[in-house]
Amino acid sequence: MLEIRNLCVETDGKAILKGINLSVKAGEVHAIMGPNGSGKSTLAHILAGRDGYEVTAGEVIYQGYDLLDKAPEERARDGIFLAFQYPVEIPGVSNIYLLKAALNAVRQQRGEDELDAMDFMVLVRDKLKLVAMDEAFLSRAVNYGFSGGEKKRNEILQMAVLEPRLAILDETDSGLDIDALRIVAGGVNSLRSPERAMILVTHYQRLLDYIVPDFVHVLANGRIARSGGRELALELEEKGYSWIQEGGTATAAEARP
Amino acid sequence: MNTATDPYDALVNREYKEGFVTEIESETLPPGLDEDVVRQISAKKKEPEFLLNWRLEAFRKWLTMTEPHWASVHHKPIDYQALSYYSAPKSDADRPKSLDEVDPELLRTYEKLGIPLLEQEMLAGVAVDAVFDSVSVATTFKKSLAEKGIIFGSFSDAVQSHPELIEQYLGSVVPVADNFFAALNSAVFSDGSFCYVPKGVRCPMELSTYFRINAANTGQFERTLLIADEGSYVSYLEGCTAPQRDENQLHAAVVELVALADAEIKYSTVQNWYPGDKDGKGGIYNFVTKRGDCRGDRSKISWTQVETGSAITWKYPSCVLRGNDSIGEFYSVALTNNYQQADTGTKMIHLGRNTSSTIISKGISAGRGHNAYRGLVKIGKGADHARNYTQCDSLLIGDRCSAHTFPYIEVQNPSANVEHEATTSKISDDQMFYCLQRGLSAEDAVSMIVNGFCKEVFRELPMEFAVAAQKLLGISLEGSVG
Numbered sequence: 001m002l003e004i005r006n007l008c009v010e011t012d013g014k015a016i017l018k019g020i021n022l023s024v025k026a027g028e029v030h031a032i033m034g035p036n037g038s039g040k041s042t043l044a045h046i047l048a049g050r051d052g053y054e055v056t057a058g059e060v061i062y063q064g065y066d067l068l069d070k071a072p073e074e075r076a077r078d079g080i081f082l083a084f085q086y087p088v089e090i091p092g093v094s095n096i097y098l099l100k101a102a103l104n105a106v107r108q109q110r111g112e113d114e115l116d117a118m119d120f121m122v123l124v125r126d127k128l129k130l131v132a133m134d135e136a137f138l139s140r141a142v143n144y145g146f147s148g149g150e151k152k153r154n155e156i157l158q159m160a161v162l163e164p165r166l167a168i169l170d171e172t173d174s175g176l177d178i179d180a181l182r183i184v185a186g187g188v189n190s191l192r193s194p195e196r197a198m199i200l201v202t203h204y205q206r207l208l209d210y211i212v213p214d215f216v217h218v219l220a221n222g223r224i225a226r227s228g229g230r231e232l233a234l235e236l237e238e239k240g241y242s243w244i245q246e247g248g249t250a251t252a253a254e255a256r257p
Numbered sequence: 258m259n260t261a262t263d264p265y266d267a268l269v270n271r272e273y274k275e276g277f278v279t280e281i282e283s284e285t286l287p288p289g290l291d292e293d294v295v296r297q298i299s300a301k302k303k304e305p306e307f308l309l310n311w312r313l314e315a316f317r318k319w320l321t322m323t324e325p326h327w328a329s330v331h332h333k334p335i336d337y338q339a340l341s342y343y344s345a346p347k348s349d350a351d352r353p354k355s356l357d358e359v360d361p362e363l364l365r366t367y368e369k370l371g372i373p374l375l376e377q378e379m380l381a382g383v384a385v386d387a388v389f390d391s392v393s394v395a396t397t398f399k400k401s402l403a404e405k406g407i408i409f410g411s412f413s414d415a416v417q418s419h420p421e422l423i424e425q426y427l428g429s430v431v432p433v434a435d436n437f438f439a440a441l442n443s444a445v446f447s448d449g450s451f452c453y454v455p456k457g458v459r460c461p462m463e464l465s466t467y468f469r470i471n472a473a474n475t476g477q478f479e480r481t482l483l484i485a486d487e488g489s490y491v492s493y494l495e496g497c498t499a500p501q502r503d504e505n506q507l508h509a510a511v512v513e514l515v516a517l518a519d520a521e522i523k524y525s526t527v528q529n530w531y532p533g534d535k536d537g538k539g540g541i542y543n544f545v546t547k548r549g550d551c552r553g554d555r556s557k558i559s560w561t562q563v564e565t566g567s568a569i570t571w572k573y574p575s576c577v578l579r580g581n582d583s584i585g586e587f588y589s590v591a592l593t594n595n596y597q598q599a600d601t602g603t604k605m606i607h608l609g610r611n612t613s614s615t616i617i618s619k620g621i622s623a624g625r626g627h628n629a630y631r632g633l634v635k636i637g638k639g640a641d642h643a644r645n646y647t648q649c650d651s652l653l654i655g656d657r658c659s660a661h662t663f664p665y666i667e668v669q670n671p672s673a674n675v676e677h678e679a680t681t682s683k684i685s686d687d688q689m690f691y692c693l694q695r696g697l698s699a700e701d702a703v704s705m706i707v708n709g710f711c712k713e714v715f716r717e718l719p720m721e722f723a724v725a726a727q728k729l730l731g732i733s734l735e736g737s738v739g
Contacts, residue, residue, distance in 0.1 A: 048690075048694050049693070049694070050690055051686065051690065071693070072690065072693040072694055073693045073694075073696055073697060073698055073699070075694075076693065076694050076695055076696040077696045081694075082694050084691065084694075086687075087691070088685070088687040088688050088691045090688055090691070090692075090705075090706060090709055091709055091710065092708070092709025092710055092711070092712035092713075093705055093706065093708070093709035093712075097705070098692070098695065098705070101695075101697055101701065101705065102695035102696050102697060105695070105696035105697055105698075105701075106696050109696070141709065158695065162695070162696075
């Protein structure tokens with residue numbers, strides 16, 4: 001589904017990613033871990049098409065085409081979803097309006113008809129349960145005045161409605177208390193499917209207790225320093241990131257079982 | 258790397274959608290303005306003596322006045338002698354008795370604008386008094402309104418049928434010499450709308466007027482007078498759009514509202530006149546005087562406006578809160594794109610006790626647009642316990658536009674409570690990226706964010722107008738960022 005080859009990225013003349021290689025297949029959940037400033041969020045932004053970065057080398061192939069050629073909205077309509085670390089507030093625009101506009105954009109791309117208001121409500125009510133959200137949530141302005149937990153749940157709700165092929169979750173666990181983390185993780189787990197791939201970007205292994213990844217990659221200094229299975233995260237938890245930064249440089253390909 | 262701004266470029270070269278010229282025979286006075294022209298206009302309209310004298314008084318005062326230049330707008334000098342002051346569709350003698358008799362070309366014009374009168378009569382329940390150039394051509398729903406004693410129709414008709422009401426109220430809110438443009442209007446106004454709602458009557462439908470500027474080089478001088486007698490209620494909608502022109506067209510309308518005791522007037526405007534092209538060429542000069550007088554106790558006047566058109570807008574719908582416990586409201590969305598300029602706001606003049614006013618102003622600047630809010634809140638000596646709340650928000654799109662706020666507050670009574678809040682913001686890259694990442698186009702994203710910004714104002718519009726206003730904002734913003 002996704003092939004990242006030797007991806008090198010700069011911003012303001014500073015190299016952030018220095019040759020990332022990563023292969024993600026449908027149905028897989030990959031966790032990208034790493035210390036602050038290692039380039040985790042940059043990688044998530046690059047995949048989603050955020051402005052302000054320069055790709056100096058390498059390529060990203062998604063569904064067989066060059067992803068980096070595409071505008072962010074084209075990527076989104078073709079199934080790439082980014083759950084933001086800091087979901088932005090949009091005053092005056094209701095949650096349900098954005099959801100409907102987004103879903104219809106995606107459906108149009110898939111060659112499906114726009115959902116009418118009734119069918120849309122049936123769908124959304126169903127998805128609200130996944131994240132334990134009240135219907136009143138829908139009429140509030142997008143993320144406006146939401147608590148940290150509400151914002152993250154809202155991201156998962158959008159993901160559940162849009163049903164992406166590739167979901168990238170950027171620090172979805174940050175700022176969540178344990179109850180909210182359970183709800184968010186439960187929502188994410190219910191969306192795991194053989195057709196869908198997920199990339200979890202996280203600083204802490206705590207999230208991985210709830211969303212168990214197939215692969216764990218550790219990013220350090222703009223490179224994947226180490227790849228492995230679930231146990232790598234636990235090892236990291238025990239030894240800290242300094243252990244990786246000092247130690248080995250196994251590539252993702254080598255680590256693949 | 259794809260950038261978030263790329264999609265805008267494709268949207269830049271959109272033409273004004275309603276730019277077409279209707280070929281209708283017009284009876285037009287030659288350009289120029291003197292006392293004789295004023296007399297001719299009055300004679301053509303067979304006006305009573307008092308009205309001619311009133312026009313002449315206005316004209317003589319106008320001659321002594323100079324064009325105001327305090328507004329934060331810039332334009333070339335206007336040659337008032339180069340304008341023609343009267344233009345009416347021909348066959349004034351045999352005015353159409355029904356829509357069947359209306360010039361088909363005119364009906365087609367309305368269709369292009371999406372205002373099919375016939376359908377509107379049946380479907381929308383809106384009575385339309387259509388001002389095409391300067392003379393009303395079709396008036397609908399007059400009968401059902403008449404059953405309630407409501408007088409609604411063209412100003413000229415009202416002059417003939419109810420001269421006593423005209424004589425009593427005309428100029429009682431905006432005096433002939435109120436300002437340069439109001440004086441000019443008073444001297445040469447050609448037509449407009451008139452409405453009188455009798456005591457205790459609640460007008461059963463939204464009253465609506467579509468203004469349209471057509472004949473080349475014709476200044477438009479609309480005169481509107483609305484009177485809500487004691488305990489009555491009326492909601493009035495005014496919508497505007499005009500065909501494309503190269504020369505600037507002057508529009509100097511005057512709207513007067515009178516609310517007697519316990520009466521309420523809701524006046525909503527959607528203004529979409531030709532704003533000029535993307536280089537700032539052409540477009541309407543919209544210099545309007547709108548004022549409401551809450552003359553009776555517990556009366557209420559509410560202005561809601563969505564201003565997206567015109568090259569220059571100079572407009573301050575105001576409320577004089579004369580009656581005790583009277584209420585004034587002003588809800589405004591003003592959008593300037595390309596080279597448009599707007600200097601708009603309101604005046605709330607508190608004279609009565611326990612009067613209260615609310616001002617919600619949303620200014621949006623895009624392209625090289627120049628947007629200014631200018632407002633006056635004045636609390637007079639006798640206005641015990643007057644209250645005002647003002648909220649003034651500006652939204653900037655791109656980095657070549659500007660927004661200015663000029664709030665004036667004059668308080669002469671220590672018991673007053675005046676609040677003013679103001680914000681200026683930009684559509685952030687984060688907001689744009691968030692929407693794009695959810696699959697929205699840049700165009701839809703901007704439109705959605707701007708509509709969200711304006712929500713508090715749109716909420717005040719009648720339903721069908723609110724929908725139209727949202728569409729209009731979307732259209733007006735196309736190509737706004739690039």
